[in-house]
Amino acid sequence: MKSKGIGTVRPQYFTFAQPPHEMKLECGKYLGPITLAYETYGELNAEKSNAILVAHAFSGDAHAAGYHEGDKNPGWWDSLIGPGKALDTQKYFVLCVNAIGGCKGSTGPSSTNPKTGKPYALDFPILTVEDIVKTQKYLIDHLGIKKLLCVIGGSMGGMQVLQWVATYPESLRCAIPIATALKHSPQQIAFDEVGRQAVMADPAWNEGNYYGKNIPEKGLAVARMIGHITYMSDKSMEEKFSRRLKDKSPDFKFGADFEVEGYLRYRGDNFVKRFDANSYLYLTKAMDHFDLSGDRLFSKGGQSDLRFLVIAFKSDWLYPSYQSQEIVRKLKTHHADATYCEINSTYGHDAFLLEVDEETRLVKHFLQKTYSDFQKR
Amino acid sequence: MKSKGIGTVRPQYFTFAQPPHEMKLECGKYLGPITLAYETYGELNAEKSNAILVAHAFSGDAHAAGYHEGDKNPGWWDSLIGPGKALDTQKYFVLCVNAIGGCKGSTGPSSTNPKTGKPYALDFPILTVEDIVKTQKYLIDHLGIKKLLCVIGGSMGGMQVLQWVATYPESLRCAIPIATALKHSPQQIAFDEVGRQAVMADPAWNEGNYYGKNIPEKGLAVARMIGHITYMSDKSMEEKFSRRLKDKSPDFKFGADFEVEGYLRYRGDNFVKRFDANSYLYLTKAMDHFDLSGDRLFSKGGQSDLRFLVIAFKSDWLYPSYQSQEIVRKLKTHHADATYCEINSTYGHDAFLLEVDEETRLVKHFLQKTYSDFQKR
Helix, strand or coil: CCCCCCCECCCEEEEECCCCCCEECCCCCEECCEEEEEEEECCCCCCCCCEEEEECCCCCCCCCCCECCCCCCCCCCCCCEECCCCEECCCCEEEEECCCCCCCCCCCCCCEECCCCEECHHHCCCCCHHHHHHHHHHHHHHCCCCCEEEEEEECHHHHHHHHHHHHCHHHEEEEEEECCCCECCHHHHHHHHHHHHHHHHCHHHHHHCCCCCCCCHHHHHHHHHHHHHHHCCHHHHHHHHCCCECCCCCCCCCCCCEHHHHHHHHHHHHHHHHCCHHHHHHHHHHHHHCECCCCHHHCCCCCCCCEEEEEEECCCCCCCHHHHHHHHHHHHHCCCEEEEEEECCCCHHHHHHHCHHHHHHHHHHHHHHHHHHHHHC | CCCCCCCECCCEEEEECCCCCCEECCCCCEECCEEEEEEEECCCCCCCCCEEEEECCCCCCCCCCCECCCCCCCCCCCCCEECCCCEECCCCEEEEECCCCCCCCCCCCCCEECCCCEECHHHCCCCCHHHHHHHHHHHHHHCCCCCEEEEEEECHHHHHHHHHHHHCHHHEEEEEEECCCCECCHHHHHHHHHHHHHHHHCHHHHHHCCCCCCCCHHHHHHHHHHHHHHHCCHHHHHHHHCCCECCCCCCCCCCCCEHHHHHHHHHHHHHHHHCCHHHHHHHHHHHHHCECCCCHHHCCCCCCCCEEEEEEECCCCCCCHHHHHHHHHHHHHCCCEEEEEEECCCCHHHHHHHCHHHHHHHHHHHHHHHHHHHHHC
């Protein structure tokens, strides 16, 4: 029997850190008020013990599942969230929050700076993954949830999962970091940096002051194109495009001759319509500075009953599996209860969005076991 | 005894295809006059049987070895070319020609269009690797060389080697394609395309008409930065930079915090001073359209006594070793005399410029054997 989906959902908003009670950021500066856009699926039980926080990736948003009124496509992880799915909304209360620094409803560089009445632009303070997670804790507290059943996410979402472990280990029962790393390698930093350079090379970027004017769409499109190459694998590109030529060879000498070129241009152009260039800069910097290597993952000590499911994908060369194995080694060294699974996918980094069956099998069972074990106590 | 180098060298020039005898290009258009910048090292013997053609990579030039008057650094493959070296100039006559379409002395988009008296810019016809090799054949004929002892080159140079085999199999005795492919994969095309998009996104590019004005330096720098990431390996970046921060954290929020960022910016900025943006477009397109798969490598038939040494590098993910293995499979299927060697390097694609000892061992012996075997006949 095919389970029904979640149906129509609406974003919700939570505003806090009202002046003079701004939130202190890791950089030492203060930010406030802060608005978080978030969505919830399923019902919070009476004990508030069934909440799962889904952390989105770099360009994601709070719309993880269900449909917005009038939309044709569901949220970005609808395949894993819903009745009977991996994150079963008949059992769990699932929550997804847009990261601050982004541009999908939560406070970010395109938001109005209360001190000037204009968009923050580059006056927005430098953010870290720790800051992003701190705002999520505010929301969890606001909802009266003492302990999350789970924090789960891929890529930048996986970094948030690890940051929860580092900062609020007492506030979660299990953690599922997917296709992520304790820290970016120089190669990952390099790809991010080239994307930032592409944005900043666009004269329309104008030192970040483009709101209400022409946006740096060409630079941002190039940045996104670079990203898309790194999200796919050599093999998945081969399977999707091979060397097929586009239908009509354009008159222009440097038009898109190959399908892969047309695809990248399309994805680049599309991204520009839905993403803020300054958010691109802030969020990639947050990822590049993220570093929970050394003793930092366990800086708050004792996680004796915290459980981990670490997932990586064989063809992911942006977050290669050796980085997930490093996480697992770190966990094992601290005698944590950790399971590692490397999924044999050809999709590259995108696999965390696409390998639904494998992820469902792993995540569903892991959550059920954790939930029932803790219910028994 | 440490062998002396080549010493001071000077570029030479050969101009041909004077109107009305322009050279026909693969696209059907005619180009002329064509000037080739080239350099030679060592002496051509009386039988003209000791000539080795070195084909350079995408951003290379004819200055492969020795020193230009007043220069501190030698040519780009000086470690392999010279007395006693892999391409031993005491025995062989070594020749390197700047590819047309480039910007290092040979005719390219920055050259003067005789029809207008202005730089060609985008009026320069679309080029192929076959066209580039055809100009080299003109020069070889001009020098009276009937048969090259060898054509050798890495990356785009390797494509030229393969193109020689396809177009002029009777004009060479052995071929050494290094870190190259029979055709670009969609991923390779994608990286090239993003570089082109970065160049064309720069308003200074101005549809290619920037000569004598501001050059599209920001776009070209971004393109080069992408290139540099693909030339190195994850591991070689880790060894070179790790996550070391730069000495001074700049005031600017999106300055180069990590050494790898500073390095990429430096390499990008430097490239802009020595490379023409339109050449970037023309040469990357030539590589993307290159395709000697299927039966095309042996379209001219019988290479019974042509010898091959195919070299790849383990950590090269831009031209992965499976592409070199495809070349070898193709050669073996045609019963060609082919040796394959995969060098265990961590340098990534750059290895073909850096793995001097391994390459020397392989190439020196292979050349000596080929040379002496053919001398005996």
